[in-house]
Amino acid sequence: MIPVARPAFSKKERVNLIEAIDSGWISSKGKYIEQFEQAFAKKYGAKYAIASSNGTTALHLGLIAAGVKAGDEVIVPDFTFISSANAVVHCGAKPILADIEKESWCIDPEKIEKLITKRTKAIMAVHIYGRTADMKTIRKIADKHSLAVIEDCAEAQGAKIGGKYIGSFGEVGCFSFFGNKIMTTGEGGMCITDSKKMYETMKLYRAHGMSEQKRYHHPVVGYNYRMTNMQAAVGMGQLESVDEFIKEREHINSVYDKELSSLYNHKIIERMPENEKSKSVCWFYSILVKKNSRDALMDKLAKNGIETRPFFLPISKQECYKYLKSSTGINSSKLSQEGINLPTFVGLKDGEIKKITSAIKEFVE
Ligand SMILES: *Cc1c(COP(=O)(O)O)cnc(C)c1O
Numbered sequence: 001m002i003p004v005a006r007p008a009f010s011k012k013e014r015v016n017l018i019e020a021i022d023s024g025w026i027s028s029k030g031k032y033i034e035q036f037e038q039a040f041a042k043k044y045g046a047k048y049a050i051a052s053s054n055g056t057t058a059l060h061l062g063l064i065a066a067g068v069k070a071g072d073e074v075i076v077p078d079f080t081f082i083s084s085a086n087a088v089v090h091c092g093a094k095p096i097l098a099d100i101e102k103e104s105w106c107i108d109p110e111k112i113e114k115l116i117t118k119r120t121k122a123i124m125a126v127h128i129y130g131r132t133a134d135m136k137t138i139r140k141i142a143d144k145h146s147l148a149v150i151e152d153c154a155e156a157q158g159a160k161i162g163g164k165y166i167g168s169f170g171e172v173g174c175f176s177f178f179g180n181k182i183m184t185t186g187e188g189g190m191c192i193t194d195s196k197k198m199y200e201t202m203k204l205y206r207a208h209g210m211s212e213q214k215r216y217h218h219p220v221v222g223y224n225y226r227m228t229n230m231q232a233a234v235g236m237g238q239l240e241s242v243d244e245f246i247k248e249r250e251h252i253n254s255v256y257d258k259e260l261s262s263l264y265n266h267k268i269i270e271r272m273p274e275n276e277k278s279k280s281v282c283w284f285y286s287i288l289v290k291k292n293s294r295d296a297l298m299d300k301l302a303k304n305g306i307e308t309r310p311f312f313l314p315i316s317k318q319e320c321y322k323y324l325k326s327s328t329g330i331n332s333s334k335l336s337q338e339g340i341n342l343p344t345f346v347g348l349k350d351g352e353i354k355k356i357t358s359a360i361k362e363f364v365e
Pocket of ligand 1: 081154177
């Protein structure tokens with residue numbers, strides 16, 4: 001079976017991890033946590049970084065820092081992984097769903113402005129499947145209406161817009177280090193920000209809301225959203241390799257492109273979008289299968305020993321979000337029904353990609 005994703009490790013992670021274990025500092029104290037935060041902030045062009053237990057808690061901390069509270073509204077794309085909306089609900093706020101644009105698969109800025117009310121506090125821009133949201137326009141809308149922007153960078157670590165890394169356009173940029181992401185710490189997350197105040201707020205809420213000046217004094221009801229030193233030890237090793245990982249994914253992207261190019265003319269299979277002003281990352285090489293034949297293609301690939309993933313179900317179609325009526329999720333629904341993520345991971349061989357693309361070609365024929 002060719003899996004859809006697989007993590008990649010080098011010797012650095014093993015050495016760091018053993019060092020962390022032997023030091024006895026296995027929980028949320030230890031040298032690797034601050035090292036990892038500082039290295040991450042530096043790499044992605046932010047003043048501060050806060051490591052967290054996973055990407056969802058990173059989003060929750062980011063929203064808290066932006067002042068999102070019960071009764072507020074946050075505009076979220078209809079097409080995203082469930083966490084983007086859940087984090088809003090964890091604040092007691094309401095996700096307001098905006099459809100995505102066909103051209104980028106990300107939130108449509110034109111839809112955002114119409115959804116702004118007196119209760120709107122923030123916009124969550126999600127860089128889906130390695131594509132980039134239109135941060136320039138989103139920033140403009142947010143500034144005009146005094147809203148915060150939280151970037152969900154979980155699927156696009158290392159993508160750039162106009163030469164600048166994503167995560168640095170919003171007030172807070174949030175990352176995930178789940179096992180199938182661009183880099184991993186098993187479970188893990190990170191928030192980056194240039195605001196000292198937001199950094200301090202996130203730090204406070206991450207660790208039980210405990211005052212840094214007075215031990216066991218808790219000015220706010222916080223959470224335990226800390227990353228462990230063991231995770232950070234792995235993260236330090238992964239961060240050293242992340243640019244290599246992205247290069248290898250670019251190669252995978254180009255092999256898929258070359259092998260599938262003949263199919264793209266037939267309009268039965270469509271390629272994921274590319275924006276000339278930004279540099280996306282190949283988190284998953286993704287295709288759209290037209291004519292209601294997505295599931296049949298997935299079955300065929302499975303029979304050939306190839307694992308794939310269907311696209312996310314839109315938030316508006318989730319049972320737990322039935323109360324959110326989205327009148328604008330047409331593009332989200334269509335994308336959800338047609339999309340497949342193909343195997344994409346560091347270590348995937350050209351020969352394996354050819355096996356996958358041959359099976360797709362056979363199917364189309
Ligand atoms: C993976 C992911 C998250 C959440 O990350 P976890 O680390 O699994 O909590 C959030 N948003 C998007 C878009 C994701 O893909």
